[in-house]
Amino acid sequence: MTTKRILVVDDEAKMRRILELALKSMGHEVEQAGDGEEALAKIESGSFDLVLTDLRMPRLDGIGLLTALRDAGSDLPVIVMTAYGTIETAVAAMKVGAADYVIRPFEMETIEMAVTRALTMQVVQRENRFLKDEVSRGWGDFVGTSQAMQALYALLRQVAPARSSVFVVGETGTGKELVARALHVASGRSGLFVPINCAAIPADLLESELFGHVKGAFTGAARDRIGKCELASGGTLFLDEITEMPIGLQAKLLRVLQESVIEKVGSNVATPVDLRVVAATNREPQHSVDAGMLRRDLYFRLNVVRVDVPLLRDRRDDIPLLVDYFIQKYSVELSRAPPRMSPEALGILETYAWPGNVRELENLIERAMVLCRGDTITVAHLPAELASTTVSEPVATAGSPAGASLGPSLALRPHVDELERRLIESALEAASNNKAAAARLLEISERALWYKIKRYGLS
Template identity: 55%
Template sequence: MLTGSRVLIVDDEANARRVLEVLLRNLGCAVVCAEDAPSALAILREHTVDLLITDLNMPGMSGLELLTTLRAEGHAFPVIVVTAYGTIESAVEAMKQGAFDFIIRPLDVEQVELLVRRALDISRIHRENQFLRDEAGKGWDHFIGQSAAMRRVYELIRQAGPSKASLFVYGETGTGKELVARAAHANSGRQGLFVPINCAAIPSDILESELFGYVRGAFTGAHKDRVGKFELADGGTLFLDEITEMPTNIQAKLLRVLQEGQVDRLGSNRSIQIDIRVVAATNRDPLTAVQQGCLREDLYYRLNVLAIKLPPLRERHEDIPLLCAHFIEKYRSSLNYAGMARLPDDISQALMAYAWPGNVRELENMIERAMVLSQGQSLNLKHFPQETLDLPAQSARNTPAPADQDFDLDANVAKLETRLLTQALQISAGNKAKAARLLKVSERTLWYKLKKYGIG
């Protein structure tokens, strides 16, 4: 069955349209019909299709002229032309102009079915290739680190990969949750796409349509059909980043999709069968999120078949030199800095002593910043933020406190809070909501602290 595939039939004869329509609907296709080429072009301005079947000999604009117009407008879906015995030469000419194949009347049902299946396979491959070009280079090879904590993560990914079971990845912001999801997909053997979506980055009124798709007229502004992320991930993996930010009413619909293996486009009364693996991720503690009402308990247990907790960078500081070498090489190429090869030992030691509230993402940004400031010269202390490479403060953790040390608790807490608040704002580029999530406090608490310490 070809459920979910949309085919446009163009023919000036009603009976001919009807025969093809019945045949394709029996195969599970969604069929749209047009009585002439201009009507077909009007439909394509409002609908997406996976295949077009057109008669060659039509009054006004012929099927060959329609094909030429479609290619000129950039439509890449396959086109099958229908012709009679006496006009095979025209069909051959259409193939030279980019038609996928041709059908001769009277129709051979088996031949039509074979060509339609092949054409829809080509359409699917073209769509997937376009998606994969955008996603190229992302996956297992991007993991850097040989610490014991990361080796445990690698082993869990290898064990979980071949399974179809849902995977729950959690850890602090910047620890690489999407990399884990991509690696699990790469290790799964699934032939479909890896489709990521950030639930926190999309407004709730748009998130539902992004996930489920919609049909034309489902709501104001739905001028043409749209495939949702569930359908796009059919046969592959859907990565739901920041799942705890998804509204609970959409979580209920997600649970139904996972349980029944079917998705309904908004505005449609027809269910589409899908085969997907879901990988969910959050920077919160999942059980705490359940207790706070941010994550439905039934959905949590449905997703949490296999769980991977990513260690923060401060718990695998021995990986920092490897990460630095990787990022230096990455930005040396992009910045065309031929002479820069390694990080000085004193800076490397200071970076290993830093707490890294922003984890690997903060480290990468800091290395890129330092390389830009160095203008291709050797890296030194002045290229890094002073609070990061505050060597006396870092080493003080491992030395006994002198007798005259200031033990004023409130004053020291104020200094620490001021430093953390400043770093969180720097990492989040001034975005208060992101800074609050990084510090694991409410935005109200963040605003109170900023006002208390006079931080702009």
């Protein structure tokens, strides 16, 4: 266990000294206070990880000290020592918020065990709170069997075991954080996965979020705070939208990556950290470097391995799987039986451009689930503008009318539809009306082809 700062509170100087020597032999830093009021003053002016206090003291006793700490919103763990080891005193101390209690006289091994237990529980509780918040924001596992996703899986399997920094690049909504989480889980690192969105935090607060601060470092810094870098030590730090980080702060981050130490805001004490960093951006990183948004030296330090997350429109074969996944997800959330997706509605989803990628698809399925009262999601449950913005990017081929005169109308949709219809007819003819073969020629799914055949009234 790393060194912790412990405050020993007892009105007997000899007992304070005995406890100080025992705790220092465990590798901890120790300060003393003669009663509860002196202890509160020390806690107000300093930072501690644990309080070890006697129950009966003049001026302010152990219960009073505990009550004052909890009333102030402090979650500082407190172990109560008492020579009056009745059930009533133990229950009173635990009700007020004591982490543990020991009965005097005691062996030093008892104190050492109680201290170790309380400090370990403090770390576990902090990590549990953090993980609970993170799980509530999670997307779930990867969904997709397309060639693009298979290539992504293969790359992640290669990269995950290394400690090397990774730069994840992809449009908004592709699942960059999901990639970072997968790297962390597969890495085998025992620490936390800690994400921070550099674009969502004001520039003047981002340094404190990253590195932490000490009490009094700036207005409003009422207590010491652990930063994301320290919290992620032993695990993975995910820096989302790294190009939005102020240039000055990028220089400090570069030092952390190079020297594996941090300094909290308001402190000149270096704290060692063990970080695996995964950065992400929805921009082309080199363009951000050229535009002065990303330091070149930081870019080189982060871009040891680059991972490009495929766009949804480049892996349309995964859309039915994603649709089923999100239907199941929101069926649980809405406490209802999962509806099916009509072929017409699915055909529209498979041919839509998806500028918002997987996140847009998830939001659309959630909307459809809310609107659908029956057992089938139909075209009527999709946004009205969706069908008119589907995209099929036809390639001009011999015999196609791509270069023909458009006539007096310049409206794009009728001409695109006519071109699409002719290409489908040509593909069906070339494939001897074999739908699967025609779909492969058109580079769309067979399900999407069936939808288009019905839409255009083709036999």
